[in-house]
Amino acid sequence: MTIIEQPASVPSPRAGGADGGPLLEVRDLHVEFHTRDGIVRAVNGVNYSVSAGETLAVLGESGSGKSVTAQAIMGILDMPPAKIPQGEVLFRGQDMLKMSADERRQLRGAKIAMIFQDALSSLNPVLTVGYQLGEMFRVHQGMSKKDAKAKAIELMDRVKIPAARERVNDFPHQFSGGMRQRIMIAMALALEPDLIIADEPTTALDVTVQAQVMDLLAELQREYNMGLILITHDLGVVADVADKIAVMYAGRIVEQAPVHELYKRPAHPYTRGLLDSIPRLDQKGQELYAIQGLPPNLLKVPSGCAFNPRCPKAQDICRTDVPALVEVTERDGGALPGRRSACHFWEETIHG
Numbered sequence: 001m002t003i004i005e006q007p008a009s010v011p012s013p014r015a016g017g018a019d020g021g022p023l024l025e026v027r028d029l030h031v032e033f034h035t036r037d038g039i040v041r042a043v044n045g046v047n048y049s050v051s052a053g054e055t056l057a058v059l060g061e062s063g064s065g066k067s068v069t070a071q072a073i074m075g076i077l078d079m080p081p082a083k084i085p086q087g088e089v090l091f092r093g094q095d096m097l098k099m100s101a102d103e104r105r106q107l108r109g110a111k112i113a114m115i116f117q118d119a120l121s122s123l124n125p126v127l128t129v130g131y132q133l134g135e136m137f138r139v140h141q142g143m144s145k146k147d148a149k150a151k152a153i154e155l156m157d158r159v160k161i162p163a164a165r166e167r168v169n170d171f172p173h174q175f176s177g178g179m180r181q182r183i184m185i186a187m188a189l190a191l192e193p194d195l196i197i198a199d200e201p202t203t204a205l206d207v208t209v210q211a212q213v214m215d216l217l218a219e220l221q222r223e224y225n226m227g228l229i230l231i232t233h234d235l236g237v238v239a240d241v242a243d244k245i246a247v248m249y250a251g252r253i254v255e256q257a258p259v260h261e262l263y264k265r266p267a268h269p270y271t272r273g274l275l276d277s278i279p280r281l282d283q284k285g286q287e288l289y290a291i292q293g294l295p296p297n298l299l300k301v302p303s304g305c306a307f308n309p310r311c312p313k314a315q316d317i318c319r320t321d322v323p324a325l326v327e328v329t330e331r332d333g334g335a336l337p338g339r340r341s342a343c344h345f346w347e348e349t350i351h352g
């Protein structure tokens, strides 16, 4: 059995902001792209937050603005063509959008790390994984080559790569997709960040490997008491790992809820459609439900509720008035903490 040495400074409970509030808070964030065809409003007033030890899943179909929101948080959008006309990204209460490029660079990697979908294109093919993992320590902490290699092996152990000591000198292509994704997780963990943003970290993997990598990420997140933002288009993979969910559609959040509440009683027809599209073992052989139509072209978002052309519940008001993201309550007005919906007919959707 491999005995895994615990890094000295973890796990220690970490406070959120200076006042003990959320670790990261995104407020009224807008991102637009100025293109030759017009202005693409990819993120349209997004609000979400995540605390230490908490996992927020951000869910939505392709093109809903999940990655652009994350890239705006990380400060890795190319500006131009992107522009952030409005909004705040508060990390421990400090607005990252107002920081200098240097200050943001220091936060990235050290305090906030990102894991991308495609490990192969994120890793350098001509350098060993040990070198690339060790680089984090050599560059950021001025460690010697020998110590950095030892740290690399320790990290590979942490993410359960078998025979880490022997494999530390292998190149990325010598690992399977699942193992490469573990290496990406190890890279993200290297400097013990407070927050990890994982953008579709398991999408490229097959289903059983997806579950293993997701479980590992959840386990490490708990152990290190990190905040985790998990971006996915697959509602099936987040049920066991997320605390709360934000559902995005056409650049806006359309529903927010604690994870189990959302599964039990969605308060938005789009979420209901996503839930009905998850394959279920007890329905084997039956045709799978799919939400009709496609998400809108962001240059031509439908008026009113952007979901109206696809919504089985749409009425006239849906074609004219944009629904605000409002608090959702029980039938008798009782509070449902953390629940919000942007649907004119949320009441009949949740209680109907």
Ligand SMILES: Nc1ncnc2c1ncn2[C@@H]1O[C@H](COP(=O)(O)OP(=O)(O)OP(=O)(O)O)[C@@H](O)[C@H]1O
Pocket: 033, 035, 040, 042, 060, 061, 062, 063, 064, 065, 066, 067, 068, 069, 081, 233, 298
């Ligand atoms: N450089 C760019 N120029 C113009 N439009 C862009 C650019 N980058 C992203 N967009 C637009 O922003 C919208 C949101 O993109 P984003 O990558 O955030 O979607 P997503 O929700 O992450 O989707 P996916 O599940 O496919 O990753 C897309 O519709 C896309 O057209």
Ligand code: SF4
Pocket: 268, 269, 270, 305, 306, 307, 308, 309, 311, 312, 313, 314, 315, 318, 323, 342, 343, 344, 345, 346
């Ligand atoms: S506002 Fe109307 S179109 Fe939009 S989700 Fe609700 S019922 Fe459907």
Ligand SMILES: [Mg+2]
Pocket: 066, 067, 068, 199
């Ligand atoms: Mg994306």
